[in-house]
Structure formats: structure tokens, C-alpha cells
Amino acid sequence: MAESVERLQQRVQELERELAQERNRRVPGSGEGGGGRVRIDKMSSEVVDSNPYSRLMALKRMGIVSDYEKIRTFAVAIVGVGGVGSVTAEMLTRCGIGKLLLFDYDKVELANMNRLFFQPHQAGLSKVQAAEHTLRNINPDVLFEVHNYNITTVENFQHFMDRISNGGLEEGKPVDLVLSCVDNFEARMTINTACNELGQTWMESGVSENAVSGHIQLIIPGESACFACAPPLVVAANIDEKTLKREGVCAASLPTTMGVVAGILVQNVLKFLLNFGTVSFYLGYNAMQDFFPTMSMKPNPQCDDRNCRKQQEEYKKKVAALPKQEVMQEEEEIIHEDNEWGIELVSEVSEEELKNSSGPVPDLPEGITVAYTIPKKQEDSVTEVTVEDSGESLEDLMAKMKNM
């Protein structure tokens, strides 16, 4: 068995080399559709039709971004290359991000054609492979690393953790940001587990199953609520929750909602990485009412995830070590964030409704409700769960954790 693995690894290396050679052999201006563009060593501000970066570099002249070229130094991992993830990847590619790591295990289907990005002729290809091909063609300056697997199995989880820790622009350095563009609870919890353990900042995104609401969320381990700290939130769309979640029923989706969510997600990424504007901790989108609530949540000191609690301790120490003025500024900023525009919202969530969901429930602005009800704990003791050497799938572990 060991030999077989070694041989296969050798074959993968061989094929990767061949593929790289084949791609290099392609003469610019030939190949698919007359073949893309040549690589560009340095981003230029020159205003000519042939410069793909002129409109981005203009952000400096407009006083929005002080150092746009810095975008090339960042590596971003995107988990889930579906309706939101594919558009997210395309936006970052067109912005000239340094490196993208894509994770997905799905295939392109005609049933995906109601969302942007994939095209009918790609049906049957793996999503990461099809995406890499299109994106490389759009911007050959971006480095791509794609993984066609499910991150929630134990083995893949280890590999995923390894790539988050070492897959940065310079091999051995961590990525700068992880973006969750997945469509299920388990995958989100897996990303949450990994990022809490690594202290890795990430952003979560989601679209409701009725296709008319979505959200993005920034999670800085120890500083803001993690995915396990509180039930994930959705923007209520004045629709009976029972019609939303039915097992085995095909979810609805719209290219509009997916496009808006990808847009506000990547905008938040750009603001975070390039240091401009206000980075949102939570931004919701209710398409029925054109309502966009913002808020921020503190982490839960009793969070189920021991690494989240550990990160909270470390964050507290970090804040305590800061000079007093900086701490005050930070707190002021958070208040500012919460109520940037002096918007007054009257909560319509009843006390009873809040009691029915377990765990700490934040004061929810009107129009936001919890997306999942987390099962009540049966005992109070907190058991530490580790994934190493357990031989169990993360799915099994997750099920255990839920029933604790």
C-alpha cells in the first residue's frame, strides 16, 4: 500500500510537470478563443486600453487605496466554488490577487447554469478544474492551487489545515484569509474548527435556501464571535421558516443574490487587505425588502470550541498589553461599527423566541433571526475533542459534539 501511494504521488508530480510545460508552450494569442493575455511583471497606472490594471491603479489617484499593488502579496483560500465562491474567485482574479487556493469536490452541472461563472460546455468537469482554467485565462498573473476534495473527512481536513498554514504566496507561510463559500453547516463548522485552531482570520458567506437573502461575516478568532459561539444568523425574509428547510427538496437560487453576496464579500476582503473603508463584521442582505443590516458580535466565553476559548484568552492578553488610549479607540470603533449611521431598529424578535434557541443569543436587530437551532446540551461538562488519530470522520465527531 505504501508503495502504491508513493507511485501515485510520483505520477501526480510527473503529470503536473507535463501540464505546466504544455501550458508554457502555448504561444500568447493562440489557444482557446485566441488565448488570453501575456503575463505582466509589474502593475502599471498607465492609462492605455491594453493595461488590464489601469482602472484598479486609479483607486490610488482617487484617494481610495494608498498602495494598490500590495494586492499581489496576498494569498486567499476559497472553500466552495459554487454560486458565491466562483464569482468571488473571479473578482479576486480580476483584481490581481497574488494567489488563490480553491477547494471543492463537486462537478459542474447544467443545474448550476442559473448562477454566474460556469458555462454549459464545462458540465461534467470538476468545479475547481473548470474554474482554474477560466481564471488562468482571465488573469495569468495570479497563482492557482486547486484541491478537488471534501475538506470534512479527517484525512482531507489535515491536508486542508496544512495548506492554510503553508500555502501562502511564499510556500511555508500561511494564507492571508480563508473565505467560506460553502452551502452546508458541516463544512462551515469544519472551516471554523480549522481557523480557531490556527488563529486564522476568515470570512463566512451564505445564501438562504429560498434564494432571497444572504449575509457575510468576518471572524477573527478570539476577537469576534466564531461560528460555534452563537447560532448562525440569517436575514429574515418574512417567510415561514418551515418552507425554508425541507429535507431532500431542491433549494432555489438566483444569480442576483449570489452576485450581491459575492460582491459584498470581496469588497470586504479588499477593504480588509488593502486597508480602506469600514470592514463589516456582519452584513446581511434581504432582497425582498432591500434591507442590509449590519452588526458585530463578541465571542462567547462558553463557546464549545476549546480553540475559540483559547484564542479569546490570547486576545484578552493582547488587548491588556496595549497602551490605554489604543484600547479606548478600539472600543469606540466597535460602537461606531454597530451603529454607523445612527439607524434605530426596534427588535421584533420575542423573548420567547429567543429562549427557544439555546446558547447565547445576541440582541438581534429587526429582520435577523437565527438560521439553525442548536440542540440543547445534555450535560454541562465540556469535553475536549481532537481529530488526530481518532479514525473517525469529522462528520461523526460533529454529530457527537452536537449531542454533548
Added chain:
Amino acid sequence: MAESVERLQQRVQELERELAQERNRRVPGSGEGGGGRVRIDKMSSEVVDSNPYSRLMALKRMGIVSDYEKIRTFAVAIVGVGGVGSVTAEMLTRCGIGKLLLFDYDKVELANMNRLFFQPHQAGLSKVQAAEHTLRNINPDVLFEVHNYNITTVENFQHFMDRISNGGLEEGKPVDLVLSCVDNFEARMTINTACNELGQTWMESGVSENAVSGHIQLIIPGESACFACAPPLVVAANIDEKTLKREGVCAASLPTTMGVVAGILVQNVLKFLLNFGTVSFYLGYNAMQDFFPTMSMKPNPQCDDRNCRKQQEEYKKKVAALPKQEVMQEEEEIIHEDNEWGIELVSEVSEEELKNSSGPVPDLPEGITVAYTIPKKQEDSVTEVTVEDSGESLEDLMAKMKNM
């Protein structure tokens, strides 16, 4: 371990397929466009991977839209196929709209590659031609009619008016909606002139030159303010206006802002055509602060455009002819629209600032300012301007109108 072997085997297969594709690509005649899908006569709700409409038809089961198939009966004209217009066209195409009419006179350039949709190999092609090719490939069920010309010349304006009046799904019937996705004042005024004359409902969209704010606006001639009724609005981004508008300076743009504006535009189109949710009269997007103001504006009885004034008279008659209860309902609805979420906004626009711009200035919520200052009139008399047989370009007429 067993999983590891499986994954490696999968990766080998994947690489082999990629390599084969890469080699095939060098053969002339292969590559993009080699695929697509067959036409579909009737939208089906069947949940199978091969059904490109399953996730849209699910909107019915989710209780969002009562008759999704109706989308096939609508024709939409898009003026401007750039950063916003191209994505708008792609979204409507993927939603399965009946017919799209595209108007643009620009060519694809590498300098456009920082926005979604166009790809480097399309550089040099006309935008409408390149867009039609891609869109037809994505969804062959949609009818396309493209016009590679500038709508603001007198001759093209007449042809444009004719296609709006007769280019519906059934030839001889008007289109259902006109979408303005242009990037300049003159083209917007031209669309406004045409739609006021025809009583054609349209939606306007725009993105600021610093790339970090945008808006959409619904204009129902006679019912809501037209483009000439009041200075167009932009969402203030806390940036000195002087840095925004400089002649000959390359404007900045971002795929994120363009994607969000296209997304909220097409969402509004879907809500308008398929009758669900609240259709917004004005929705702004301030990317720096993640602020999305909404408002509505009544038309100006002293509007410069005589056709706007005519439409206002007709609308008044229509409302007067309604039974009393319906009128009240309508007014209630508008109030509801204005302050859907009980959001209280304190205006920061000073009285002096308002006086400095001519014409009726609506009560602007915080964060919204006027985009252009319309020159003050030199005389009070309103001269009626017609474009027929004048031999002048619309540009000349517009200049005259401005100085009236």
C-alpha cells in the same frame, strides 16, 4: 490510507484529463464554444442535474414567485454593455428572460478586464457582438437583438426609439423594460428623453468614478421623478467631490461594486416583472461604509422635459379615475416604501448646500448628495424642444437645453 490512494488516483485522472484538454486546445477549431446546451421548449421544475432551470423553478415551491415561467414572456433592453450592463445581461440570460436587446458602440479592451464578464481573448471585438456570443452559449433559449451604435446621435436615437416601441418579444410590441447601464450624463438624458416620450418604464444604474459607490433607480414616467426632474443622486462616500470629477482622468472601477450594482438592479427587475417583494424606487450603495439608503422621489411639476410633464398629467388623471380605496392604498404603499424598517435618518445636508443647486431638491437622507449641479436657468420661459428633423445632434440640443 485507503482514502489517500483514492484521492491520488482521482488527482491522476484529473491531471490526465486536463493534459488531454490542453493538447486538444492547440488543434484549430476546438475549444470554447464546443459544447453549450440544446434549447429547451418548456421550463421544468424537475430536480435533475441536467435541468438548467430547476433552481429557478424552485422559487415557486419556496413561495417566492407564483409564476416563474412568466419570465419567458418579457423583453428587456440594456443600454451600455460595460461593467454593469454585461453582468446585468448575463444574470437575465441565466434567469431565462424571453428577449434581450443590447445597445453599445464600444469595443472590448484589456483595460476592461478588472470587471466581470469579458475575457482577454475578446479584446478588439465589439462589446455587443462579444456579449451576444457568450450569452447565446450560456442560454440558447434567450432571443438576442444587438445594436452596435451610439444612441445619442439623431439618426440612431430614432432607431433606438423604434426598437423600444417595437422590439418586444412579439415584433411590433414595446419592450417591457429599459435598463440604463451607461457611464455618462448625455446617454442617460437620451434614454430619459425617449422613455418620457414613450411612457416607457425604465431603471437607471450608476457607479461613481472613484468606484466605491453606486445606485439604481426606477423611473415610471409621470409617477416617479425622471432623470431631468432633479439632479441625479449619488451616495456620498465621504470623499471630496473635486477628486471625483476631473476631465481626462481615468476613472477607477472595481468588479465588486459593479457586481453589486448589477445584482441589485436585476433583483429589482425580477421583483418588478415577476411581482414579488418590494420594488425599490432608489437604492444606493456606499461601499466604504456598507450603507444602502433607499428613498423615492415624486416628479417635478416644472420638469424641463415636456413629455415628463405630459406623463404627470396623465398619471394624475389615472389616479383620479381610481376608486377612492385604491388611491389610499397606493399612498399608503408609498409611505411604506419610504420607511420600510422604521429607519430614522437625520439629514446632514445643509440648507445652504441645497440652495446652491438649482431646481427642486428632495429631502435627502444622510449619505446622499447630488451627482451633478444643473446650471441655473437664464430665463423662466419653457421652450419645447423636439428632435425631429432638426439636423442637430442630441448633444447640441442637450447643450441648448442646459442653457435655457
